[in-house]
Amino acid sequence: xxxxxxxxxxxxxxxxxxxxxxxxxxxxxxxxxxxxxxxxxxxxxxxxxxxxxxxxxxxxxxxxxxxxxxxxxxxxxxxxxxxxxxxxxxxxxxxxxxxxxxxxxxxxxxxxxxxxxxxxxxxxxxxxxxxxxxxxxxxxxxxxxxxxxxxxxxxxxxxxxxxxxxxxxxxxxxxxxxxxxxxxxxxxxxxxxxxxxxxxxxxxxxxxxxxxxxxxxxxxxxxxxxxxxxxxxxxxxxxxxxxxxxxxxxxxxxxxxxxxxxxxxxxxxxxxxxxxxxxxxxxxxxx
Amino acid sequence: xxxxxxxxxxxxxxxxxxxxxxxxxxxxxxxxxxxxxxxxxxxxxxxxxxxxxxxxxxxxxxxxxxxxxxxxxxxxxxxxxxxxxxxxxxxxxxxxxxxxxxxxxxxxxxxxxxxxxxxxxxxxxxxxxxxxxxxxxxxxxxxxxxxxxxxxxxxxxxxxxxxxxxxxxxxxxxxxxxxxxxxxxxxxxxxxxxxxxxxxxxxxxxxxxxxxxxxxxxxxxxxxxxxxxxxxxxxxxxxxxxxxxxxxxxxxxxx
Amino acid sequence: xxxxxxxxxxxxxxxxxxxxxxxxxxxxxxxxxxxxxxxxxxxxxxxxxxxxxxxxxxxxxxxxxxxxxxxxxxxxxxxxxxxxxxxxxxxxxxxxxxxxxxxxxxxxxxxxxxxxxxxxxxxxxxxxxxxxxxxxxxxxxxxxxxxxxxxxxxxxxxxxxxxxxxxxxxxxxxxxxxxxxxxxxxxxxxxxxxxxxxxxxxxxxxxxxxxxxxxxxxxxxxxxxxxxxxxxxxxxxxxxxxxxxxxxxxxxxxxxxxxxxxxxxxxxxxxxxxxxxxxxxxxxxxxxxxxxxx
Numbered sequence: 001x002x003x004x005x006x007x008x009x010x011x012x013x014x015x016x017x018x019x020x021x022x023x024x025x026x027x028x029x030x031x032x033x034x035x036x037x038x039x040x041x042x043x044x045x046x047x048x049x050x051x052x053x054x055x056x057x058x059x060x061x062x063x064x065x066x067x068x069x070x071x072x073x074x075x076x077x078x079x080x081x082x083x084x085x086x087x088x089x090x091x092x093x094x095x096x097x098x099x100x101x102x103x104x105x106x107x108x109x110x111x112x113x114x115x116x117x118x119x120x121x122x123x124x125x126x127x128x129x130x131x132x133x134x135x136x137x138x139x140x141x142x143x144x145x146x147x148x149x150x151x152x153x154x155x156x157x158x159x160x161x162x163x164x165x166x167x168x169x170x171x172x173x174x175x176x177x178x179x180x181x182x183x184x185x186x187x188x189x190x191x192x193x194x195x196x197x198x199x200x201x202x203x204x205x206x207x208x209x210x211x212x213x214x215x216x217x218x219x220x221x222x223x224x225x226x227x228x229x230x231x232x233x234x235x236x237x238x239x240x241x242x243x244x245x246x247x248x249x250x251x252x253x254x255x256x257x258x259x260x261x262x263x264x265x266x267x268x269x270x271x272x273x274x275x276x277x278x279x280x281x282x283x284x285x286x287x
Numbered sequence: 288x289x290x291x292x293x294x295x296x297x298x299x300x301x302x303x304x305x306x307x308x309x310x311x312x313x314x315x316x317x318x319x320x321x322x323x324x325x326x327x328x329x330x331x332x333x334x335x336x337x338x339x340x341x342x343x344x345x346x347x348x349x350x351x352x353x354x355x356x357x358x359x360x361x362x363x364x365x366x367x368x369x370x371x372x373x374x375x376x377x378x379x380x381x382x383x384x385x386x387x388x389x390x391x392x393x394x395x396x397x398x399x400x401x402x403x404x405x406x407x408x409x410x411x412x413x414x415x416x417x418x419x420x421x422x423x424x425x426x427x428x429x430x431x432x433x434x435x436x437x438x439x440x441x442x443x444x445x446x447x448x449x450x451x452x453x454x455x456x457x458x459x460x461x462x463x464x465x466x467x468x469x470x471x472x473x474x475x476x477x478x479x480x481x482x483x484x485x486x487x488x489x490x491x492x493x494x495x496x497x498x499x500x501x502x503x504x505x506x507x508x509x510x511x512x513x514x515x516x517x518x519x520x521x522x523x524x525x526x527x528x529x530x531x532x533x534x535x536x537x538x539x540x541x542x
Numbered sequence: 543x544x545x546x547x548x549x550x551x552x553x554x555x556x557x558x559x560x561x562x563x564x565x566x567x568x569x570x571x572x573x574x575x576x577x578x579x580x581x582x583x584x585x586x587x588x589x590x591x592x593x594x595x596x597x598x599x600x601x602x603x604x605x606x607x608x609x610x611x612x613x614x615x616x617x618x619x620x621x622x623x624x625x626x627x628x629x630x631x632x633x634x635x636x637x638x639x640x641x642x643x644x645x646x647x648x649x650x651x652x653x654x655x656x657x658x659x660x661x662x663x664x665x666x667x668x669x670x671x672x673x674x675x676x677x678x679x680x681x682x683x684x685x686x687x688x689x690x691x692x693x694x695x696x697x698x699x700x701x702x703x704x705x706x707x708x709x710x711x712x713x714x715x716x717x718x719x720x721x722x723x724x725x726x727x728x729x730x731x732x733x734x735x736x737x738x739x740x741x742x743x744x745x746x747x748x749x750x751x752x753x754x755x756x757x758x759x760x761x762x763x764x765x766x767x768x769x770x771x772x773x774x775x776x777x778x779x780x781x782x783x784x785x786x787x788x789x790x791x792x793x794x795x796x797x798x799x800x801x802x803x804x805x806x807x808x809x810x811x812x813x814x815x816x817x818x819x820x821x822x823x824x825x826x827x828x829x830x831x832x833x834x835x836x
Contacts, residue, residue, distance in 0.1 A: 035631060082810055092574045093813045096766060099759055100806035107799040226632045266643045269636035361713035377711035379704050390704040394716035396697045403698040452715050
């Protein structure tokens with residue numbers, strides 16, 4: 001029982017990290033219908049920048065802030081100079097561009113920072129918790145709290161502000177949003193800013209949680225995130241969160257508790273194919 | 288009394304709570320030119336989509352030559368002899384005008400796993416396609432890439448494709464939209480010729496003059512239900528039709 | 543001919559065969575597939591198993607290899623094609639990962655060690671190696687090209703083109719989207735299977751990592767760079783992508799970065815590929831032709 005609860009809590013932590021990674025992807029897909037695989041590149045850069053700023057300043061807060069700014073900028077640059085001009089082409093064109101960006105960033109990271117795994121020995125100033133006889137260390141508590149904070153903020157922005165309303169309108173139908181005076185290109189850029197900033201946070205959290213920062217750290221999250229947004233419903237941010245949580249728990253419990261001999265990363269894709277068979281819009285997608 | 292070519296009974300299509308088409312019934316006899324009228328949003332294109340198999344009805348039946356077609360796929364319905372145009376034109380943009388028409392003429396072969404391997408770049412196909420293009424007046428543009436054509440020509444291309452397919456019934460969705468006056472009279476003449484060749488035509492049209500002049504009978508929809516049907520003169524004078532188009536006050540302004 | 547050049551040329555020829563198959567799926571039928579390497583792998587493993595475990599010769603096994611790969615392509619195509627464009631990209635990525643995981647984790651496929659000791663192809667009593675094997679690959683490449691050429695002239699090809707351009711309009715002229723998408727999938731994966739068989743007998747040792755997702759991306763790059771949907775595009779693309787790493791070899795460390803940056807620039811500014819309709823290369827060519835005339 002103890003093991004079960006431990007793994008469950010681990011799974012929720014994993015799921016939380018997945019949701020931070022996937023949120024940006026879901027938001028971008030929702031508003032641009034582009035599979036933004038380069039999102040993983042931003043995630044990787046977020047981790048490296050966070051590590052860099054942390055080593056320079058010793059302050060974790062500065063690291064997070066600095067990394068978020070860099071990533072937000074990067075996200076907008078990608079959107080403006082690569083994706084937006086390619087919108088009129090068939091969808092695999094921006095997709096290939098996105099993959100090329102991810103691969104280029106991996107290479108740049110390898111050339112600049114070196115191929116070795118770097119450590120991120122930051123201390124997250126969160127307490128360890130004792131729940132139902134199980135101890136969760138401070139890193140996991142940090143993951144819970146930060147994820148909750150991000151989700152609440154995002155929910156508040158999208159439902160309580162005009163910006164949020166404009167974002168939801170533009171993702172439903174951009175032409176009509178334009179006609180109603182919403183500057184949809186600005187909204188798209190803002191969406192990228194938000195998504196990329198969240199990716200930066202995710203990168204730093206993953207770097208600290210696993211104490212590993214390395215050039216190809218974005219690869220698996222990139223593909224898993226794709227499977228997750230399919231399961232959750234393409235373009236649905238709440239769906240992405242739900243699917244992320246479910247996947248995090250499923251992966252950890254299946255492998256860590258039930259000891260099923262599946263390669264861990266295949267679970268996401270098998271789940272995806274299963275969901276597609278059952279309900280092709282995903283858990284929370286709309287027909 | 289011969290069996291009608293197309294019978295639509297109690298046809299309904301609901302999208303969630305929205306009743307796009309609600310309990311519509313009418314028949315079309317062979318050789319008729321029927322106009323499907325109604326203000327925007329009346330459900331006319333939805334009807335076309337139901338007849339041509341793009342949508343499945345929520346309830347009701349559609350029969351062609353006494354055979355039910357409402358659950359069939361669009362390609363099967365095309366094979367039964369129903370050709371259609373689209374309100375938003377859908378040319379095969381990267382193919383030439385001629386290739387667009389030849390593609391439509393291929394309908395006789397697409398269902399067979401054997402025939403699809405024979406060649407289409409034959410003199411027979413070319414002349415057959417040119418034939419159709421001449422009917423709609425696009426023969427000189429045969430080698431032009433379809434994606435480069437202006438709207439008027441694209442509408443005519445749609446009709447050429449529909450002609451290749453529609454051996455029994457032609458569904459024309461706003462085919463006169465965006466055409467110049469001389470193109471309109473040319474098209475009217477073409478449709479009359481088509482009818483003489485034995486085809487039946489159901490058209491959606493906003494151009495009242497064309498509809499009134501061309502059609503034998505009119506069916507008027509409003510908000511998904513059938514308002515009325517009848518001869519052009521009857522429909523034109525019908526109060527509720529005028530009201531549907533012009534609004535309550537507008538009937539005072541109607542001629 | 544220099545042994546090193548022969549090897550490069552052979553790999554390029556095999557890639558061109560596989561890329562041609564992808565071109566049928568993506569270029570002719572307009573379906574996106576990011577998992578084509580999986581079918582390359584299925585062909586290779588099938589050939590390897592038939593050769594090592596069943597002792598069949600390359601020639602006897604070949605029809606079986608192509609048929610099995612195409613059949614799996616059909617099976618996986620059916621659920622994939624029920625979904626929309628964007629889903630298809632992800633589904634095919636998933637197929638790549640799952641197939642790779644299967645090859646890696648099951649003893650039948652040799653697990654992580656793969657399959658080794660695959661014999662060379664024998665033509666009567668002659669064992670084909672080096673230049674002779676290259677000729678064999680070129681022979682099959684020519685065959686594949688002829689099939690593709692025939693496809694563009696056949697009603698099946700025209701149906702695929704129409705469906706690629708406007709699916710709804712294609713249906714309205716009697717073209718069943720599902721049928722022709724599956725047809726393209728079967729043909730495309732069959733060609734990948736052929737390439738896989740040649741690869742297995744060339745390398746004589748295969749493992750799952752030879753057929754992973756980056757290869758699917760490479761293959762897509764080849765047809766994009768060469769010109770999607772064109773007849774010669776896959777070959778041109780295979781040549782360029784095959785030669786690039788060698789050309790940039792001197793910049794050993796920066797090779798991959800150059801490669802990916804080049805891809806990014808290419809797709810950003812010339813998505814139609816070199817042989818594409820409005821490409822800079824075509825326009826330049828046309829200009830020089832005109833200058834030559836006057």
